[in-house]
Amino acid sequence: MMNELSNFSGELLQSLSLFWPETTLVITFLITLFADLLSRHKNRLAGYITLAGLIVTGLLLLSQQGVAQTTFSGLLTVDPFSFFMRVTILLSAILVVLFSFSSKELVEGPFRLGEYYMLITGLVFGMFLLSGASNLIFIYLSIEVMSISSYILSGYTKHSKRASEASMKYVIYGAVSSGIMVYGMTMMFGLTGTLNLNEIGMALQTKPVQTMPLLLANLMILVGFSYKISAVPFHYWTPDVYEGAPITVTALLSVASKAAGFAVILRYFHSALTNGGELWQVIGQIDWHFVISVLAVLTMTVGNLVALWQNNMKRMLAYSSIAHAGYLLMAVAVLNNTGMAAVLIYFFIYMLMNLGAFYIVQLVADKTGSEDMEDYVGLGYRSPLIGVALTLFLVSLTGLPPTAGFIGKLYVFTAVVKAGYVWLAIIGVLNSVVSLYYYVRVVRNMYLRDVESQGEKIVFSRPVLTLVLLLAIPTLILGLYFGPLADWASASMAFVTGH
Amino acid sequence: MEIGLNHYLVVSALLFTLGLFGVISRKHAIMVLMGLELILNAANINFVAFAKYGGMNMDGQLAAVFVIILAAAEAAVALAILLKIFHHFRHVNIDEVNQMKE
Numbered sequence: 001m002m003n004e005l006s007n008f009s010g011e012l013l014q015s016l017s018l019f020w021p022e023t024t025l026v027i028t029f030l031i032t033l034f035a036d037l038l039s040r041h042k043n044r045l046a047g048y049i050t051l052a053g054l055i056v057t058g059l060l061l062l063s064q065q066g067v068a069q070t071t072f073s074g075l076l077t078v079d080p081f082s083f084f085m086r087v088t089i090l091l092s093a094i095l096v097v098l099f100s101f102s103s104k105e106l107v108e109g110p111f112r113l114g115e116y117y118m119l120i121t122g123l124v125f126g127m128f129l130l131s132g133a134s135n136l137i138f139i140y141l142s143i144e145v146m147s148i149s150s151y152i153l154s155g156y157t158k159h160s161k162r163a164s165e166a167s168m169k170y171v172i173y174g175a176v177s178s179g180i181m182v183y184g185m186t187m188m189f190g191l192t193g194t195l196n197l198n199e200i201g202m203a204l205q206t207k208p209v210q211t212m213p214l215l216l217a218n219l220m221i222l223v224g225f226s227y228k229i230s231a232v233p234f235h236y237w238t239p240d241v242y243e244g245a246p247i248t249v250t251a252l253l254s255v256a257s258k259a260a261g262f263a264v265i266l267r268y269f270h271s272a273l274t275n276g277g278e279l280w281q282v283i284g285q286i287d288w289h290f291v292i293s294v295l296a297v298l299t300m301t302v303g304n305l306v307a308l309w310q311n312n313m314k315r316m317l318a319y320s321s322i323a324h325a326g327y328l329l330m331a332v333a334v335l336n337n338t339g340m341a342a343v344l345i346y347f348f349i350y351m352l353m354n355l356g357a358f359y360i361v362q363l364v365a366d367k368t369g370s371e372d373m374e375d376y377v378g379l380g381y382r383s384p385l386i387g388v389a390l391t392l393f394l395v396s397l398t399g400l401p402p403t404a405g406f407i408g409k410l411y412v413f414t415a416v417v418k419a420g421y422v423w424l425a426i427i428g429v430l431n432s433v434v435s436l437y438y439y440v441r442v443v444r445n446m447y448l449r450d451v452e453s454q455g456e457k458i459v460f461s462r463p464v465l466t467l468v469l470l471l472a473i474p475t476l477i478l479g480l481y482f483g484p485l486a487d488w489a490s491a492s493m494a495f496v497t498g499h
Numbered sequence: 500m501e502i503g504l505n506h507y508l509v510v511s512a513l514l515f516t517l518g519l520f521g522v523i524s525r526k527h528a529i530m531v532l533m534g535l536e537l538i539l540n541a542a543n544i545n546f547v548a549f550a551k552y553g554g555m556n557m558d559g560q561l562a563a564v565f566v567i568i569l570a571a572a573e574a575a576v577a578l579a580i581l582l583k584i585f586h587h588f589r590h591v592n593i594d595e596v597n598q599m600k601e
Contacts, residue, residue, distance in 0.1 A: 136564045144569045148576050155580055164583045165596050171577045172531055172593060176522050178573075179538035182566055183515055185544035190508075193549075195558050243599050315599075 015071035018078045021061040021086070025125040028053025029118055036114025042224060043256055047101055050117040053092050054124070061086055067107035070134065074196045077267075084344050084492040089256045091285045092351050093124045095471070096252040099359050102464055103248050104366035116156055123149040123252065127260035134271060136185040136195040139264055140178065143224065146260065147174050150253055154245035166244025173237040174227065181224025187217035188272075197271035203385040204283045205275060211285045218273065218286070224296075225268070228261030229325045231448060232298040239306075242318035247365065250314060251358035254321040255351045262328060262347065265339055269332070280335045292333035293424050300326025301427070304434045313361045313371045317354070320397060323435060324350055330428055331412045334419035337493045342415040344489040346408035349478055353396040353405055356471035360390045364467075367458050373445060380446035383458040389447050389472040394439040396475050399432050404478035411486070506535040507548035515541035528581050532574060539570045 016023075028050060036046045061083070068079045097120065100106055106113060126146030133139045151174065155167025189195055191213060192203035204214075223234060230238040242250045273288060274280035282288050303323030310316040328350075331342040363386065364379065365371050380387030396405035409432065416425045460468075478485060500579040514537050521534025550559025581591050588596055 054590070137558075137565050141565060141569065144573065148572060151576050151580065155583065158583055161598050162588045164587050165598050167580050168584050168593070168596060171573075171580050172528065175532070175535050175573050175577060176538070179518070179535050179542070183538060183542045183545070185513075186542045186549065186562075189546065189559060189562070190549040190553060193553060195562060240599050315592070 002155070009359060011073065015076075018064065018067065018069060021057045021064070022125060022128050024053060024060055025121055025128065026055045028057070029125070030368050032114060032121065033119045036112060036118070044101075044118045046112075046114040047097060050095065051097050053121065054090060054097065055166050057124075058087075058090050058094070061090060074198070075135045075138045076129065076132045079189065080492040081267070081340075081344075082132035082263065084489065085347075086128050088259050088348055088351055088495060089124060089127045089131065091356060092252060092255045092259075093120060093251055093466075095355050095359075096120065096248050096256075098156060098467055099251065099355075099362060102244065102366070102461075102466060103362055105246055106158055106248065107181050110159060111156075116153070119149045119153050119156075120252065122146075123153065124256070127256055130260040131147070131263035133264060134197045134267060136188060136197070136200075139268075140182050140224075142260075143178055143181075143228065143264075146257065147178065150249070150257065153249045154253070156249065160244075161243040161244065164244075165240045169237050169244075170241045172340055173234075176489050177227035177234060178224050181227075184217045184220025184223070187213060188221065191217060197268060200272040201275065201283065204480055208284060213347075214284060218288075219291075221268070222265075222291075225261060225265045226295065229258050229265070229329075230322050231295050231325055232302040235302070235322050237458060238322055239315050239318045243314045243323070243371075246363040247314065248357055250318075251355050251362075254317070254358065255354055255378045258321070258325060258328075259347055262332070262343055265332060267345065269335060270275045270340075279337075282335065286470045289333055289335055289421075290333075292329055293421065295301065296326050296329035296333050296424065297403050297427050298326075299323070299329055300431045304431050304438075307435070307438045308490050310438070311373050313364075313373055313376070313442070314358075315383055315409055316373070316442075317357055317361065320435065320438070321354065324354070324397075327409065327412055330421075330424055331415050332423060333401070333424065336415075336419060337490075338415040338418055340381070341486075341489045341493060342408075342411040343480075344492055345485055348485060348489070349396070349404040349408040350476070351452055352478070353393045353403075354391040355399065356389065356468070356475060359468065359471065360386055360393070362460075363460060363464060367460075373442060376442055376445045377449050378446070378455060379458075382455055383460065386458070386460065386468065389468045390446065391443050392475055393473050396479070398436050398439045400436075402476070402479045404475045404482070407479055407482045502550055504552035507544055507552070511541040511544040514538075514586070526592045526594050528584070528593050531593060532577055532581075535577065536570065536574070539566055542566055 032046050032049050036048055038043050064083055066076060070077050123146050126142050129142035133142050151167050151171040154170050155163045157163045191209045194200055226234040270280055274282050300323045303319050303326055307316055307319035310319060312447045328343055328346055331339040368375050396403035399405045399409035415424050511567040518534045518537030522531050525531050543566050546559040584591055584596060
């Protein structure tokens, strides 16, 4: 008995030592709370504390490079894969906090910003947990932690009707889909007798279960995951939430939240439904490749086709982010290590270009008060640097060389073709062609329309331009020199299985 | 007649279906949230029933406790958001809250 207890406490202490980044986030959360209560300075302080907290988290996270271990009796896994995802999430959170400093709708709004930064920390905490979660209930818990933060964040500018509507749609759709997911989880629990992903995988291998309940249970679980990555047909909330929420929050949701969603999908399929190895062999009769392929095709086609009709930049980027989830799902559908590496590479690049695009939409909205595409007419002349940067981000989102987006797409399509899904790759390429239209439409507005009637120059401050360059330069460089990123992604393939 | 696992599963499946039906058919946001509670409680019944009859460990019971807590947290946030919606729109009919169009 004593021995068992000391074993347990030993494991707990060891787990806690690997939990430092997350612990730092919680501490940051609390410090922000108290600083906001005690200080009279309206906005800045909380932001700086959060930024410092995130940077400390990043430093602690870096010390976990190469660690591969399960912690807390199999609840949470610390492995190179979750390391990669957490770095991506943290980088995007830091960038979004920097964006928030200059966001007019936040800084000049009639409310304090302490809670805003607190909730961002909470959101990052949830996403950190989700990228390592390896237990069904823990997955549900992490999804709820991040969802609850993001419901409030998306309605943070609560005097705005749009934002309130956005958060209502988010909470209703989100709660229902996570309810369905948890029901699916109970079925998996009933079928296999365990909540741990690796044990589920083993149980399915040793004593096969009936196909029908297994399919139903996993489709229900997939509903919850698809909602997080806004895959069609669970995307209905996306355009409204992205349009209504403050732009900084939209940017964070479109990148970090999706990263966490993809992390959990990959881990779930790898640990629970396949038997691992280099080529993941699917357990049972169900063709998961096909199920995810269908999801991917639907997602990118609907995303791209509806994006064609959008005139609001935020809404257009919302549909474009749906389309990108489709490309990523294509790489998930092949269910092997190449596909997974492609997802990681794509995600890192997607983070840079998508945050860049959203940041510029934020800047332009702050100066002109409009997110309408028509108001981008002549922008290339009114503010040359911003125009060039936005062009770069949009070209990269289309996936044309020599930008980073091309490299991301290249890896995704290579993985898909290598696994023999040529039809899927063809649909993907056709979709990219469609996406060219709506991205280039913005570029055309900026440079080629009504050049004579161009408005006066828009001047941006130096820190803002630095931040834009900080996103634009890597987007260009990663398009030409992507070796290190690709190496890092393929080194992050190691999932921890077993106990 | 002995009450067994199947009875519980049938009850929970019925609850789940009713909840889902409520979510889909109701316009009033509060009714939708009630449907949602039915879905989550159906999940709880499943967890507990599997834990008791399936010869499994305490995981199921624990999971049910987690689901209850999270459902409460989520309901609190949802109600706060709906309150805000009511301030703006003077009603909480989900279908009619539509400021942003396609």
